[in-house]
Amino acid sequence: MKYLLKLTLLLIAAIPLCSTAQSPKFPFQNHQLDFETRVNDLVARMTLEEKVSQMLNTAPAIPRLEVPAYDWWNEVLHGVARTPYKVTVFPQAIGMAATFDKASLFKMADYSALEGRAIHNKAVEAGRGGDRYMGLTYWTPNINIFRDPRWGRGQETYGEDPFLTKSMGAWFVKGLQGDDPKYLKAAACAKHYAVHSGPEPERHVFNAEVSKYDLWDTYLPAFKTLVVDTKVEGVMCAYNAFQTQPCCGSDLLMVDILRKQWNFTGYVTSDCWGIDDFFKNHKTHADAASASADAVLHGTDVECGTDAYKSLVKAVKDGKLTEAQIDVSVKRLFMTRFKLGMFDPPAMVKYAQTPSSVLESAAHKAHALKMAQQSIVMLKNQNQTLPLSKSAKKIVVLGPNADNSIAILGNYNGIPTELKTVVQGIKEKLPNANVVYEKAINFTNDTLLVYMNYAKQCNIDGKQGFKAEYFNNAELKGDPITRYETELNLAWQEGQGVIGNITARNFSAKYTTNYTANNTGSLTFEVEGDDGYRFMINGKEVINAWTRNRWGARQYKIDVETGKSYQLSLDYWQGDGKANIKLSAGDYQKTDFLALAEKVKDADAIVFVGGISPQLEGEEMKVNFPGFNGGDRTSILLPKVQTELMKALKKTGKPLVFVMMTGSAIAIPWEAENVPAIVNSWYGGQSAGTAVADVLFGDYNPAGRLPVTFYRGDADLPDFSDYSMKGRTYRYFEGKPLYGFGYGLSYSTFKYEQLALPTQIKSGNSVTLSVTVTNTGKMTGEEVVQVYITNPNSKVKSPLKALKGFERISLKPGERKVLKFTLSPEELSFVNEEGVTQLIKGKLMVSAGGSQPDELNVTSGNVLQKTISML
Template sequence: MVVVVMFVSILMSCNSNKKEVAFQFQDESLSAEERVNDLVSRLTLKEKISQLRYDAPAISRLGIPEYNWWNECLHGVARAGEATVFPQAIGMGATWNPDLIFEMGTAVSDEARAKHHQFIKEGKRRMGQGLTFWTPNINIFRDPRWGRGQETYGEDPFLTGKIGVNYINALQGDDDKYLKVVATAKHFAVHSGPEKSRHQDNYQTNNKDLYETYLPAFKAAVKEANVYSVMCAYNRYRDAPCCGSDMLLQKILRNDWGFNGYVVSDCWAINDFWQAENHGVVETPAEAAAMALNNGTDLNCGNVYDPSLNDAILKELVDEVAIDAAVKKLFLARFKLGMFDATEHVKWANIPYDVVASKGHLALSEKVAQESMVLLKNENKTLPLSKDLKSIAIIGPNANATQALLGNYHGTPQQFITPLKAIKAKLPNAEIHYALGSDIATGWSTLTPIPITVLKSEGEAGLKGEYYSNNVFKGTPEFTRVDSIINFVWTPKRPINNLKSDNFSVRWSGAIKPTESGAYRIGLKASSFAKLFVNDSLYFEFSAEYEPKTKYFDTVLEKDKSYNIKIEYNNALSDPQAHLLWAKLDEDLITPAIKAVNKADVAILFLGLSPEIEGEEMEVELEGFDKGDRSEISLPKNQIELMKKVHATGKPTVVVLMNGSALAVNWAANNVPAILEAWYPGEFGGKAIADVLFGDYNPGGKLPVTFYKSVSDLPDFKDYNMANRTYKYFKGDPLFPFGHGLSYSNFEYSNLNIADQVSLKNAINISVEIKNTSKIAGDDVVQIYLTHLDREAQNAIRTLVSFDRVHLAAGETKTLNYKIDAEQYAWINAEGKKILEPGNVLLSVGGKQPNFTGVANASSTSVFTKRVLLTN
């Protein structure tokens, strides 16, 4: 009896300490599944449907706050103000270093958590402020024309899978109860351009290509990283829209792979189902909503589910059980993120805000940038350049371009270290002669802030700015001042002190009074809603809901004539910025560049592309470019002309490429002694470039894509079959092959040890020695490729099956060991099945692919091959 009384007493004591809850789903002692079931049981049908949209509204009666599922962290937290900006994803691929990308993902998710909880404290729950991230993009960069290829890790499924898995693991964290953030593998599946027709295209492939190329990275994300979310693609695959494909979303993703997270549509992709000018596979929004939900798309980025699912219910196209299942998946994610629990109980909720753009994170961004650098050519050891140079010409459209540091889907860095800025800092005593030389492409003028010298407002230099603490110009301004130039990035501080939200607006007014007559391009770049008036006429208005957008118009201005100008900027986002820009058209840019080169000891040309003209579904139509994609893969003609004229001066010339996709730099490969590929290298990109150019960092990156010589070498852009694509199937001569990259060190491979015969299903064990034979420490990437010699007609030329980035001190030798298991050396047949059978395979082990010559051969490393017989 005493024991019973004591037990009852203890139980009553525990219950008395238990937090009172109004609803069962608020009870943290219950499992997440129990809590979700209770919550959903309390919702009306209308409320359930409302939670299937990306901007889910609050349900006040249950104490459920609004939540916006749309967040990005492709290479750092994006579109949410201040953040560390790492190199673009293609540069991450060029590191060939999954461990480094895990470190990066940990830093990114730290910043994501810290920023989210700070936003919540400030009452902010908008786009870019949540914990569900639509990252990573693990599509295969099968064609260099694709403008969004910069978002991927390259053309190889194995490399993509290894980097993607590590990034996902770092983002989602290692806690048994709570997810750090939700990662989203996108775009599922068979998706890589063209951008302009992605809403209409219907792609077909054979099963071999599907299971060998397009699915492995997604399978790894699900099976190895337990990615919690998958985003389906815009296009159709085998006649069904990807966001309404039973084959992709049910059979493969859920049934075959056991995926138990949620699927989100790409944005407004479900609208394409019923729009006749797009896929047009159904006739009404209700049918589109039913098709997507019934086939496995749980969350709608767009406006079809709400309200069209209600109509679908009434027409018996979908039942409430399917809606319940989707709603439960979404709320389960929110519970697993700890959104309904006390912050002190959630491991990730107490990361301090000072991790954002912290010294450690900035140093890591610089390290990733350094490791992403790929030295394509270095004839006669042109690089590294001497720091004793007295005079250097810095030429080219990317030498001082901040956007070329960032790529797309980026945050706002604290600083922009362009190559020009970095080289000036590294060589403070040298004369630096800078000239633009050319625009990035003919017709795409290089816009710069309109200077104070031509802006006038009521007798003062500059424009009058009226600043309001709301985003609708309501009431009187908080203050009025004259701004010398309109070139603002309000991160992390807002222009108005103690502003409680992101809502503010600014009206600038005054006049432009040019000091030269001529044709001009006037542009406005803004991150939110903006209007531009000239002489009281509205020239354009736009909204930039996702990333800053630039609009412009061309006009003729007369010297000393005043043109009234007014800008209205309305901010509602967490990344506010506004820039009033211009360029004088038809200027001779080459002559000043040649003058600069003639004054210098060496010329460094910063060429390439820009995320302003290659990227996602753009309006850009220039020669060689097509709505975000490219129709040609060579450098724009004006850049080639600049390069040839600089080279003709006879001055030593180095070319640095900044771009998101492979470039056919054929003339440079044949004529310029040194070429460095730098990608879009993040906020420390300029410093990383300067470190490589002047020998403070020894490059070790390798190409994650093939550099072809011409689009004429490639199949049709819309042909998704892999024949004659990527290093695996390309039968021509590449300019620079996949896996190519030079070093200032020299690496020799020796003592390759592989058994002559291996029994099927056993691992192939590999041992090899690598020696740095130079006097400088450096990195090489050990690349192991496999060829099925008895099945060459059915299989790739070679397939990457293992890789390892290795650092060696000067003169150091390391013995390295690898295992290639049966899963890796199996081959995929026409039905998409893995086949293990006896036969001969060829393994190549070294710092490059075998059998290339000339500039395509990486002379600073070596490679061995070995035939192995697989036996029963």
């Protein structure tokens, strides 16, 4: 009967429709049929070769079936990323986690999805709907647990706590995917599944081994919530192996848990180049065909990055898997595309009508500022150093992040029309003051390359600057398109037009000029660019970073003579991702800290903006600075040179404020003891500088909370490659942190009263608790109310304490609110040694306050606690 019904529907689909001017050519084009029927019809019409082609992230068009090309790869970590269009850039994910505000994150995801829809609509209209970073399948959020602060990609996560991560991740997915009963606004993707968090240099070969307890207590809860409860559309499997099997081919993770226990029906993508890891790095498979077949059999539907999946045609013919098993994956992929409305008339899909005017709309920019403000965590404010006076006559702003636009944008970012660094924010805040800025130091050393405007001394073909030849390939081959550049400081988003028909993907360029020195002495040339470059002086190659030097800068020092001319030639190629090439020149000078302190001692206040940046931490980077390795850190201590400069500045006796930018926890023991005011602003997005200035000068009352533990030093950390949670994060760390998870100060003070909940609860039931919070300060402020449970039964393995509820509220002076929280049976359970969730029996401590129960802060005041009995 079921088959007869489907046959009837297909026959009906062939009948001309009264509502359309033209009948659909194929039943799958008939939008009156359900998605499953349409997907089955489409896949049934495809050849094996066509099916396999659709399992690559760059899925080609199938003209005979009128199926357009599509690239599955797109990013929206904190705003639409890597698009050639200008977009709104929100704070980095770790900063958004620091807001502890689910509603704000939901709105951010909603706004970002709208901008993504507008970009996709524009791309389709321009015939570029199949280009990378133009699609609607976003490989976000990153819900890995930030177990170790040395991991460079931790900035992309929502922190170290499973409850915070799953809560924030769920609201992000809801905002991104929308609430339409039929269509997705965009498709989110939970990554990297699972047990993945560095080290970056070893991610392609590393085998993670964890206990069943840690797996289910720490590493899987966020994935389970997003898959089972939030219905995330996609999942990305991780590079590393788990229990000796590559994650994309894991029996336990991919088959037993994801597909069987959680009944996940969406699509799974490999991480990019991850299938190659099976046979090239993990050495678990003999060749591409074996690896690809095994990945598909484990439910990995699309391969990103390389084309190992092309071997699936041979794998089917060789009997490694069947065409029917290929069909399963292809149907999942087209189901997602159908749910996104890609095969229906735009008039039927409300999101397909999203106008370009949403890009960087006033509401979106305002929310980017709000989230930047909300993300700021005030760590210290001794003797009310902050807020600073707006009547100040002179403010000195120093440090490597004070005017660093790269730092505030984080990684996996888009590019806004306008952004504000801290220097810019302070200057706009105090238009009548003398705001003095000096970089003073680099992140890890005190010797700066003082740049000169050397381009004025560069000429070629009778024109000042550089002759630029652009090639529509990455090999400098063929006939170039030529123009002249006045200087070499060029940047493009991927897919953005470069010149003529050349776009910023797989292009190359040659830049040539003649530099005439006007002084005798040394000169250092610095080349910085993505992907690859090589630099020649007088025909001699002096820098070779041609083999994918992504994110790296190289330098070469020469001696020059007045009036002498030097031929400069710079070759550059770009593969994918954003592109930039920059040639600078100057001479090195060592900063004299005592002289600098003497120069700035007449300031009303000194603001040092330091920390680290995405130039040092991130994904698989080539970084060669003390304390950093491959995108990760080898030490969590603030680089020594920054501490030494602050020591000199402290001696001026002037108010000193340390504004820290970071994507992870930094150990600052000297600063915590000696600097009167410390503010952590993360990588705050396009409005970071405005938000910092608002906090420093009292126009915004900070209430951000740490989503990670700030340890005292490296000795607090277990071995980086050990995935056991013992001694890690606030849940299992038995030492005393510098600043605990959930910590953050305010310009207001708060009081907690009347914690009410039953004294006895039957196991398996939910429990509702209430607590009253009052703003006892003189300023309107926000407070993050946090609920923790502690299991005093030492015979039961469980976290030392665990977050189970949080809410961000705003209170006027004297205002009070009653907050209610409901703890579900799941939140009142524990994971046993076998990884099985069981209900807690016996005594349980419940606390409510503005911090952890034993990590009090001076502005959130008291934490209330009650013991209840679980029957």
